[in-house]
Amino acid sequence: MTASRFDVPALLDQLTLEEKASLVSGSGFWWTRKIERLGIPSIMVSDGPHGLRKQERSTDHVGIGGSVPATCFPTASALASSWDRDLVRRVGVAIGGEARGQDLAVVLGPGINLKRSPLCGRNFEYLSEDPVVAGELGLAMVDGIQSQGVGTSLKHYAVNNQEHDRLRVSADVDERPLRELYLAGFERVVRDGRPWTVMCSYNRINGVYASQDPWLLTEVLRGEWGFDGVVVSDWGAVDDPTRALPAGLDLEMPSTGGASARRIAAAVQAGDLDEAALDTAIERLLRLLDRTLPGVESDDAYDADAHHALAREAAADCVVLLENDGLLPLLLHQGRIAVIGEFARTPRFQGAGSSKVNPTRVDDALTALRAGVADGVTVDFAPGFGVDDPSADTAALRAEAVATATGADVAIVFLGLPPSFESEGYDRDHLDLPPEQVAVLEAVAAATERVVVVLANGSVVAIEGWRHHAGALVEGWLGGQAGGSAIADVLLGAVNPSGRLAETVPLRIQDTPSYLSFPGEDRHVRYGEGLHIGYRHYDARDLPVSYPFGHGLSYTEFDYADLTVEVHDHPGGSAASAGWTGAPRLAVRATITNTGPVRGKEVVQLYVADHEAAVTRPVRELKGFAKVALEPGESATVSFTLTERDLSYWSTRTGGWVLEPGMFEVAVGASSRDLRLTAAVAITGAPIAYPLDRSSTLGEWLEHPVGHEILLDALRRSPGGDMTGLTQDPAQVRMLGSFPMTRLATMLGPAVDGDIVDELLARLDG
Numbered sequence: 001m002t003a004s005r006f007d008v009p010a011l012l013d014q015l016t017l018e019e020k021a022s023l024v025s026g027s028g029f030w031w032t033r034k035i036e037r038l039g040i041p042s043i044m045v046s047d048g049p050h051g052l053r054k055q056e057r058s059t060d061h062v063g064i065g066g067s068v069p070a071t072c073f074p075t076a077s078a079l080a081s082s083w084d085r086d087l088v089r090r091v092g093v094a095i096g097g098e099a100r101g102q103d104l105a106v107v108l109g110p111g112i113n114l115k116r117s118p119l120c121g122r123n124f125e126y127l128s129e130d131p132v133v134a135g136e137l138g139l140a141m142v143d144g145i146q147s148q149g150v151g152t153s154l155k156h157y158a159v160n161n162q163e164h165d166r167l168r169v170s171a172d173v174d175e176r177p178l179r180e181l182y183l184a185g186f187e188r189v190v191r192d193g194r195p196w197t198v199m200c201s202y203n204r205i206n207g208v209y210a211s212q213d214p215w216l217l218t219e220v221l222r223g224e225w226g227f228d229g230v231v232v233s234d235w236g237a238v239d240d241p242t243r244a245l246p247a248g249l250d251l252e253m254p255s256t257g258g259a260s261a262r263r264i265a266a267a268v269q270a271g272d273l274d275e276a277a278l279d280t281a282i283e284r285l286l287r288l289l290d291r292t293l294p295g296v297e298s299d300d301a302y303d304a305d306a307h308h309a310l311a312r313e314a315a316a317d318c319v320v321l322l323e324n325d326g327l328l329p330l331l332l333h334q335g336r337i338a339v340i341g342e343f344a345r346t347p348r349f350q351g352a353g354s355s356k357v358n359p360t361r362v363d364d365a366l367t368a369l370r371a372g373v374a375d376g377v378t379v380d381f382a383p384g385f386g387v388d389d390p391s392a393d394t395a396a397l398r399a400e401a402v403a404t405a406t407g408a409d410v411a412i413v414f415l416g417l418p419p420s421f422e423s424e425g426y427d428r429d430h431l432d433l434p435p436e437q438v439a440v441l442e443a444v445a446a447a448t449e450r451v452v453v454v455l456a457n458g459s460v461v462a463i464e465g466w467r468h469h470a471g472a473l474v475e476g477w478l479g480g481q482a483g484g485s486a487i488a489d490v491l492l493g494a495v496n497p498s499g500r501l502a503e504t505v506p507l508r509i510q511d512t513p514s515y516l517s518f519p520g521e522d523r524h525v526r527y528g529e530g531l532h533i534g535y536r537h538y539d540a541r542d543l544p545v546s547y548p549f550g551h552g553l554s555y556t557e558f559d560y561a562d563l564t565v566e567v568h569d570h571p572g573g574s575a576a577s578a579g580w581t582g583a584p585r586l587a588v589r590a591t592i593t594n595t596g597p598v599r600g601k602e603v604v605q606l607y608v609a610d611h612e613a614a615v616t617r618p619v620r621e622l623k624g625f626a627k628v629a630l631e632p633g634e635s636a637t638v639s640f641t642l643t644e645r646d647l648s649y650w651s652t653r654t655g656g657w658v659l660e661p662g663m664f665e666v667a668v669g670a671s672s673r674d675l676r677l678t679a680a681v682a683i684t685g686a687p688i689a690y691p692l693d694r695s696s697t698l699g700e701w702l703e704h705p706v707g708h709e710i711l712l713d714a715l716r717r718s719p720g721g722d723m724t725g726l727t728q729d730p731a732q733v734r735m736l737g738s739f740p741m742t743r744l745a746t747m748l749g750p751a752v753d754g755d756i757v758d759e760l761l762a763r764l765d766g
């Protein structure tokens, strides 16, 4: 622990109540408060997850006002498709470096909420439908940014999975999905990445505002996971500051013009709020100020070219080649390429709202293609459609596109979601592309056979209506300021695509897990699908999808061989350790070989299924992934270590993680539906003994390793004669098994009544 530059006890002594109360909310939009007379400085924070939005003049938190130029990297849904921790970390280092140069103390990101529905308007800012991908890549981003002496704000904690009514809605979610899905990524990043701040979300969780929830902000975040930073509110998330503070919120943002300070001071004076809660928040804020490395000279002259090059490399590695009948890469030496679609000329490279970056420059795919093709190739362009432009003459644009495509050797059609479709603040209400875009594709496909479709969208779109027109389909996401040149790199083969879907592409919106309960009504949204979001849902229901989670093609092929799984028995028995990184249980290895003609990168995915469980478990769950780069003919061994926690489920009965002995299946593969190698694994250990109580059923007593014997003994010696026969008749046990023991007397007479159950429980304890 480095020495603090603040004498905290002395400061707490010297600060007046009013000063203290003023410190726990912001000053303006982006600053914390300073107290000059005591040498407490203020610091500046800024969005956001894929590049900085430092606002010097007109300020707002929804992306309306301008900001200083910064490198715009691919947005989160793109970055996640890289499945590349090292790449995401390098992007984080670059963002952290730019932030330091701008004298920013904290970057307000990354956002790691799960994609419960593809309709969420902010999905472009989120990583995945899976908590392992979201947690691992969120961790890489936090690591990268914080390596530069700049803090992060892990957001939006928690269960913020829609924009509709986002400031009030209660996400009503059961304990298991909460723990196993919605909190799991946050837990991973908090435990291992130690973010300087966590941003609580706007919404309520099971009726309680995240900003005012002591369980969420204190018990779990600090108590269980060891968070030692500052909890900051999302901008305007605090409903009642006098309840937020004791719940564990340290900093309300932005400024409330002194209103919150007045309420807090009054509540302390009235004896309704313990001043200690205020002192604790200030202590944490002072620690945050300490962490901002005072006195380090900032250098705002970062290498913008190098950052742009990194943005291009990242965007190219995020591209997912969904389909390829051999059209790609385009290796033409002569001929004509028709480029159709406004997005080729005017790229859509980021989403709208608080994450909106003012890029240092923007590459478009049309220019990059023209620069990249061989000398004998011409590239013609037609916009095909207007983007968010009601005045566009769609018929004329379409006719021009057809004329341009006719006779071309290949047509590359750039389609995507218009900016107005995807934004912070509201959700989409369908998955479709604008019909005028699909009409252009159809017309172009009628004019020329060889059609490549390139997509620009922050979250998945429905493709079934038109995919048959595309010989190759390239998911380019919102690729950041260099997304255009990155697309050209992939199309022309300068980069071999290696992105994989971090979210399923469903056939249709009706198939999606939350279809019947998104976005809820009357201020509530019920997470009725429970554990089954994303691929967990499609696999459990055995539904066909357009493209499964983890899918993505390459210009080469990979072979999987030699799966080995070593099981480490753990003397601790069956109870899982509390930590994410508990005792290792499985060491998994597989050999991957590049069997194709060019260098490429494979994302090796590790899935686990628990075949013998007392509770519902998803068909399979991602538990690890690794990205390997291989030359043609080269092999590499990929290794994974799975901990107890990786195999465990959250038990609502014990309020903890449980590793249940039994048969598991470990599989490695190229997607959730392309498992190449599987192995059955026996996990040994004592069976789970859930505590018995007065409400425990006959069935639970019979399953309990010790209770079973005690019960049989009592039945054997029951006053009316040996009743153990009852437990030998499977039909009887099935019928009576769900009766709490205390109520069995109604069925069996006084052989088992409440008093006897108390005696049995006493024997169990003794």
Ligand code: BGC
Pocket (backbone or CB within 6 Å): 047, 048, 060, 061, 062, 108, 155, 234, 235, 354
């Ligand atoms: C967003 C946050 C953002 C904040 C500051 C809020 O509206 O939800 O993600 O960091 O504004 O711009």
